[in-house]
Amino acid sequence: MPRGCPFLPPGDYAGLRADSPVTRVVLPSGDTAWVISSYPLVRAFLADPRTTADRSHPAYPSILPKQPVSKAAAAGLLTWMDPPEHTVHRRMVVNEFTTKRVQAMAPRIKEITDECIDAILAATGEADLVQLLSLAVPSRVICELLGVPYADRALFDGLTIVILNHTSPAEDRMSAWRQLREYLSGLVTRKQHEPGEDLLSRLVKKYEDAGIFDLELLTGVANALLVAGHETTANMISLGTVFFLRNPDHLARFLADEDSRPQAVDELLRFFSIAEYSTSRVTTADIEIGGVVIPADSGVIALNSAANHDGSEFADAEKFDPHRDARRHMAFGYGIHQCLGQSLARLELQIVLATLFERIPSLTLAKPAEELPYKHNAAFYGIYEVPVTW
Template identity: 75%
Template structure:
């Protein structure tokens, strides 16, 4: 057993190529897969960079997801979030609280239930593309398709008015942007939570045929209904349900446009959409450090003892580029079996809506290149503004034409 000492590299680490994880990840994985880094705050945290160790740690109940703990490895200055403001945020919970609330939600996202949504997602996608074709290029793909499809899907599923999308899109962007000040993020946080609290209260007063109304009924029948808890759950579902998928639509589209051989193969065999989407998820791993934890006890992993009360970042992007699991991981290969990838996390906090995200990606990629086969960027890819300073990796604007 060893302990790491000395000066630690800064984290987050920059991507040298927008289509690849930071080069330092491979170096860490080869030389010191359990190591320490210095966060923007000046504090230190541990990082795990091998597939095996990331899985092992995320399955360990001694890793807490509670972001209010002082040692949680935040990339941003700490927000003065009160316990009430953090209530109901599923990704911040530990068992048994997390177990209780996840069980209330899991039946809403079964594979069978999500598959039944395919015709409607197809209709939404076609509607967005109809508008793009009617308007004509150039257009920003992010606003016209990448955000539009998952935002409308999650709004209709939850029962959130789609006309209010600008309100929660703008606030979400401020909250997730690392360049926002603490005051800006807290203002956006409280405004979004206030909006969602009013929305949930409306479902209590006048239930409708939507997921939020069903949740209100479930919690009332279980005699555990609490307005703040349902507000936090709604927040978690709304943000996760559109922001991450939107980023993947943009990134995947740009990648395919920049790799015409891969795109030609996909156009010729659109039935490979599930494999293409899965490999893109592995390849980009956009929620790289959302799998962060705090140790609640000493944990020995990879021959290293991580002390109790330490922040740990289980790098899913590094895990998804581990050469011992994925042959030639820096190469995109739609024919590989990428189902073991961990872009959705691992363990009890594995993404609840991953089946929905996969379905949306498959439908959007297939339909976009079928209906607009000559789609192209209007600027070189290197001029695009990638989200290097955001909680989820992506692209701010994708100008395209045809």
Template identity: 40%
Template sequence: MDAPTHHADPEQAPEHVAEPSPEQSPSAMRRLIPEEMLERPAACPFDPAPGLARRRGQGPVQPLELHNGAVAWLVTGFDEARSVLADARFSADRVRYRDATQLQPHEVAEMAAAAERGEPVCPAPVDSRADGMFVFMDPPEHTRLRRLLTGQFTVRRMKALESRVTEIAVEHIEAMKAAGTAADLVPAYALPLPSLVICELLGVDYADRDRFQVNTSIALNANASDEDRARAGGELYGFIAQLVAAKRAAPGEDIISGLIQDAEPPLSDAQLVDVALVLLGAGHETTANMLALGAFALLQNPDQVAALRDDPAVVDNAVEELLRYLSIVQLGVSRVATEQVALGGVTVPAGATVIVATPEVNRDTRHWTDPDRLDVHRDRVPHLAFGHGVHQCLGQQLARIEMRVGFTELLRRLPDLRLAVPATEVPLRNDMLIFGVHSLPVAWSGAPGPDGS
């Protein structure tokens, strides 16, 4: 699918568009979680972090002390996680409610003192949200933006993209083969495939990819300084703000133009920029890491690769199994209880923060037999890699198409694909909010592998 593109110049961004609030940045959460709950083991980087693994069997809902002194509730059970994500009593609104994963120690102490005095948990006095960060909203504000976006992400539109996704995949694989018998799969294939697709959907000039990819990477890096993250976020915001201004002046066939034309009442520039930022970041970061980490996992399980090559029709099942098995979000989403809620045998008090531990939730032994094993023939059982409830991933069908095509073409066109380095030398993204690999050196067609073969 062809889409009008525009080359964004952040120097020309509209001055009236404000930069995103740092309180809504998920990087704060990454720094407050104990490291043992996040750092995946080098020996088996596809498994949940050791801290999560040690908690298995200790109950589906458990207290978790954060580095700021707050006690959150960690949800590791599948049924309990679905309940949280579908229950309106657990709020995603980080403007009105105080999410413990975003608080400073003195704020935690203030909340504890208020609770001791018996004061009720009250939301911040916000009449209405003027931003477009729909992932951090509750109905009805979330409902309006979600409905507008659902109208852009139709099943018909996504299916029409499949031939274009295949074209992009084949083009990049053939370019890898033409360049030799080895490559880094991340920049050569896993990253450009979803990046090109989301650029075309949003009407972004793909020539600008380095600017938004680099800045997105810095903004999602938990080890980057606050100054570097703020600078990267500001540059990314300016980039998208200028793009929105261009789409207002000359609408095209892209999603941003559709939102400008279809919204009634109209969305503000600030709302459009926020929405586009979420779509651009989620549209390439998550799928790119699933493609790279998924390829790594398959290459470490030759029997599973053989199963896919013997019967390509298994790929749909394989995609769902990889989504479950890898669960690339580092820990999971958080919610705030707006009232006291009974959950998984414990009582979650009003105002408490609940964290859905997706990597462990997707390995709940009550739902999966031998959940730590990758099995592309496993009977399909619903997983929470795309979330659940009103916030379930908007672009999940597109992501499935990209993975289905991406893995199929990779294994078909490079039948002897293998790692070009020992598995222990593959650099893991433990420093990032979305797990994966920073690079994945691979070889094919007679190039020597890690054991010299």
């Protein structure tokens, strides 16, 4: 369904929520699927154990025509796993993203942000915020965290764009997927033989100590962390920047009250809800929800974007309210597959947005917000380029 406004979900979502919060649809791929669009029903469905996240399942809802994915190519991708396998591997990673560990990274994130803003200020007249800040900060942070050489950023950024862009030819997406896994497989192998003080090296040792080390599996874990660790946050930085430039009153409030910034960031996350399809599942049994029975082996899209704009949970949901307690939003999903890196994403958003506007208070869009190239054709919503001047 098309967006009428680049800053709001498709208007038709409200009609779905009101008239048919559990309904069957035909996807652009030709697949049929069930869509759940109200907050309480999305939350209930994502907590239901009678589902699978296995994307190789024939009924898994796909926006694009399906491409065969081998077991090896999907190995290690936590968001594709079900318990008990998912439980084992999530436990191996989850301690790396505790609130305490993430907060300890704040000084380094601030340093990286300042260095990226220095690069913007060094530009003459105009700069692309996406390349110099939105992508640069989370890419550098996740590279340092994982132990990925930042010099390789152009490689994995380019491959990620091809993989996530719905208009990329299928053969190009598959080729990019293989190239990214080959690169990360080589990196994991190096960590095995030459460990460092980084997350991937620690994970290699954890898996070896547990007697379950598997190169394909660790490659998939690295793949998931690398892509999710920079692409989603980058999109939110771009959207948040444009939103604040269009709403100077909200920006002034954000800068004036440091203590309220975490709350404002959660409201931004709720408001934009950029990962609409990550909450897709397949039922493994008949499930009755909202008075409707969804049969076993049915593809289901739990629309967290529609849920996060449900007025029954968030009053005046179409309005950005920095005073709202939005912590129950589902921008990071819900249930066992809730995003591992959500604390890191929140912290990066707080630091980057505050530092950017504190250091460049005269920042201005170089073209109208309505004319920016929004990612209507990508797995994660965002903006391809944000030209700015100051």
